[in-house]
Amino acid sequence: MKNTRKEEVVWLYELGERNFRRQNLKGKCFRGEDLSGCDFSGCDIRGADFTNAILTGVNFTNVTAGLQKRQAMTLLAVLIVAAIVLGVVAGIIGAFAEVRFVAVDETDEAAFAWITPIVIMGFTFVSLTRNMAVGFGIFALAFVIATVGALISSAAVPFAGSVAAAIAVNSLVAGATAAVSSLMVAAVLAFRITIALVVAGGFIGSFALALVYTEATVPTSSIASAIAVAAIVLPLAGYVGWRTLKGDRKHTITWTIANFLATKWGTSFRGADLTDADFSRAVLKSTDFSDAILTNTKWDRNVWNGNSLN
Structure with a gap:
């Protein structure tokens, strides 16, 4: 030629x-x-x-x-490095995501500690059935209600703190979900599904290494919290990626990032x-x-x- x-x-x-x-x-x-x-x-x-x-x-x-070829190798390197960085960050932050607040007794403390995973599960359900924007709207409303309750009664302060922490963790979940799913979709668009699995593997592997690194400095319960966060992020990221590839424009952020990466060069x-x-x-x-x-x-x-x- x-x-x-x-x-x-x-x-x-x-x-x-x-x-x-x-x-x-x-x-x-x-x-x-x-x-x-x-x-x-x-x-x-x-x-x-x-x-x-x-x-x-x-x-x-x-x-x-x-x-x-050189552009493809550059893009592949970018996707893998980005997945590794995301995995490390998500692992470290997730390990420190345990929520414990001063409460009247151990029963109350346990109840408050359960608020975060419950709210995360609610966020996941809303994101699966609707979209992330609706999820954030619900949590913003919950935060306002909790804050008002804290101003009215000191007994609501731990609850407001738990909801605030839950919103912070949900921000991590949403961000990691959008980012990881965008990387996987970009890999499918530019390459094929096998490369997307490599990218996902990079995220999982680096996440696991981050947990090992932080295990000596954080409580075991925090490690469990981090694993719970990962168990939510990865399936949700896969679902969002699949819906994005199917043309579901509810996940416009994922589609925009993935298309930018896949078509830039x-x-x-x-x-x-x-x-x-x-x-x-x-x-x-x-x-x-x-x-x-x-x-x-x-x-x-x-x-x-x-x-x-x-």
Whole structure:
């Protein structure tokens, strides 16, 4: 496959040439160029930039788009390192998430200590059935009620503190869930499910190491609390990731982060005019079609999987 320079393509196009079949156009920038009617069938356009280009009637059949090898390795490294960092942070904070407050007797103390896991389970249920924003709204209301109760009666102070701590832990749960699920979705979009499992494994492994590190300095009950948090984060992250891949736009934060990561270094058709363009039998992983004009554009089935369409 001939490695063709961008200037050569533009120059030949201006001379009337339209046949650029099976050319190597990896990483080439055609931003804003008018290449209407070109035949790019069979070309390697990984990492190419067609942002705001005019590509009406262009033949993109059998092209290979997406990430170049070095870009793919960079993205993979970013995903794995981010998963490890998240695992360590979640493990350390989770280990110190045990809630114990001064109470009248041991019975009251045990009751207050149970508030956090109960509220976390409520947050999980709301997030699964609705979305995280609704969950935070409920907890914000609970915090206001608890605070008002604490102002009225000193006996409500431990309860208000427990709810406040529960909200803090839920913030960790929500943040970790969105972040981990975003990393896994980005791995699926840019690579495949096996890479997503590697990313999840990096999170779990680093989380476990963080627990081992903190075990000597925190109570055993705190370790149990951290494990409980992880047991909630991971299934919820998997569920949110699965729903995101299914096109559930309730989890817009996850979708936005994942798409940004998966398409940042891939092929860009952002804002391009692709009227009557043909992408039949094209490989379009990690390809950005945001704000593109797609009137009468031809696609194979499931072509949208792994691409940004916002």
